[in-house]
Amino acid sequence: MWDQIFATRMARMTASEIRELLKLLDQPDIISFAGGIPDPKLFPAKAFQDAFAAALGPVMQAESLQYSASEGYPPLRDWIAGQMQELGVPCTRDNILITSGSQQGLDYLGKLFLSPGDTALVSWPTYLGALGAFNAYEPNYDRLCLHTNRPPADYAQRATAAGGQVKFAYASVDFANPTGETIDRAGREALLDLGDDLNIALIEDAAYQSLRYDGEPVPPVLALEIARKGDIDACRTIYCGSFSKTLAPGLRVGWVCAAQPVISRLVLMKQASDLHSATINQIAINTVARSIFADHVANLRSTYKYRRDCMLNALSQNMPAGVEWTRPEGGMFIWLTLPDHIDGATLLAKSLERQRVAFVPGRAFHADGSGGNTIRLNFSLPDETTINEGIKRLGALLR
């Protein structure tokens, strides 16, 4: 019955490999580098206790439990605008929409720009959740190349041949999921040039922006564009931020920062899709962010930096020749490239059976189905002992 009624777009939505995999990880003897989640022991639980208690106290309870504006809670939008300012993005609350995590921002941007057959430019590999969000709007994908001389006309011609036009380029800019790599300043400038040449939107996914452990911060693409054009409202870059990696993912609070014509369309979309993000969560996040954000994130950075270093050391000590990996300056992930003949999914099956170590095979992150010989390792959740033991086992399997 149902297959005759579902819309064609459902054909593009399939169960995520990661999701299915994660169902296996409840088994207690598994060492998992598969997750992409913060360490719950580091959550600022005390600050949230106080913030929710205040939100439900006599002064705020009626507001916290009630419907609220689709744009989001104004004091939180003000605080975010202040943070954006510190990153070189002068803006006001009118440039900020609160979303239910940055994932919802990506979904809305797919909905805002993509008609079936249009082209989205993404890196190979790219964030799996972005592909999941965009797939519902039936795009084609083309490979975003920032450090080559691929001419803009080439992107445009391919998109036309595929029956649409290029609508946006999506880039996870800092310590990207899955590779951990950062787009350098030259790459960001090249992205801006491409955006202007093709007249497309640029989606800057900055979910990991605060989690830099070393190296020099690179200004957001949006900041570089404002430096060129003078005003956020003249900019084509749409910045997606999140509190999921800094304060807590379970509250589902993120934001989009962009030119007002984009924000005003997204507000209509928000209203039509779920009215607004949870009022009480926005109020609590606002309280916690204003009281402890900088100190808390500094603490996260120090713990995650240590774990990254443990994993990089363990990889050096245990991986055989022919295995290569990234050395991320922040974030939660290290990306391994295996010899060509090794398939990540096959390796995972063996690894779970023989070594009880889990990770995410890399193919799903590639819009063209390549990347079979890659895997993603997470270092934010496991502690030092677990990292050392798990990488030792993985090295033994690969040798």
Place this chain on the structure above:
Amino acid sequence: MWDQIFATRMARMTASEIRELLKLLDQPDIISFAGGIPDPKLFPAKAFQDAFAAALGPVMQAESLQYSASEGYPPLRDWIAGQMQELGVPCTRDNILITSGSQQGLDYLGKLFLSPGDTALVSWPTYLGALGAFNAYEPNYDRLCLHTNRPPADYAQRATAAGGQVKFAYASVDFANPTGETIDRAGREALLDLGDDLNIALIEDAAYQSLRYDGEPVPPVLALEIARKGDIDACRTIYCGSFSKTLAPGLRVGWVCAAQPVISRLVLMKQASDLHSATINQIAINTVARSIFADHVANLRSTYKYRRDCMLNALSQNMPAGVEWTRPEGGMFIWLTLPDHIDGATLLAKSLERQRVAFVPGRAFHADGSGGNTIRLNFSLPDETTINEGIKRLGALLR
């Protein structure tokens, strides 16, 4: 720049008349019957204080603040399945998806079924938020007629002529927003017949289901279909429920109850669009629902019933001949039909200026742009004195 890049579906998304109107209502001397919101003085704030404190206590904090499953929090899905059972819908948690309010359920169902040019059947008038959610997927609308002998082939032929097929019928079944009217059992059976004849999905919007003040409860359409077919997984009815009218809208927690093939598709959609609804809110709602739901809703019913009666009395005493209105058995709204020559939007402008009374003009609730001589009044928010004074002023204006 942007208009050349936005997807065509954006053309169907326009600022809501209600939304723009509500911006005016901050002025303190306005008597407003325009809202559609619960009375915040009736929120179970103490119960939520305790529930959030427990959710953030040592046992639960790591889970409450963390990512969670796209399907929703299992104990809450179990509790909802139990409630559905009491309504005559035997089901398990596998038939329940937690959504961010029932609004998100409607958005997902539009996305699940509608390709551009397909037809959605809706009543004239219908819930404005449903039209808003569906519009993003570029449907045509045809009028759902349950108490006439409109032949199924007529719906199908019109849909084909419009370039698609009928994909679903949407019905707000109890004390509907905006009319307050309930679809009787014969109407629900007719809806099921139509669904089978056309092989379409049936979307049952039950957001107000718990708020019945008198009269006999009518079984959900889904319960009637299970009575015919024996098993929820053989049913085409998709039930959308919400805690927004019973516990608190600011937490954004609702649900979809349907056959597993539908739920499994919606779970993929949920994962792609915002991963999951806020974990902590689901945990808190579960605690509050299990401890006070029945008693709390009984209390709401008694207060809202009294306000409904006040408004019906005031209408009888103040409205001139030629004005007609519904007598809802529950919910939050009374629907007025004015003489043909009076336009609701024009009347609102006059009413705000001369009488300082607000309401919602009815045209926006009509997919065909008719209904100019209708208005919606809310009785859940204003107290008795306000209702009497506001209706007196409105009567004076209409005389």
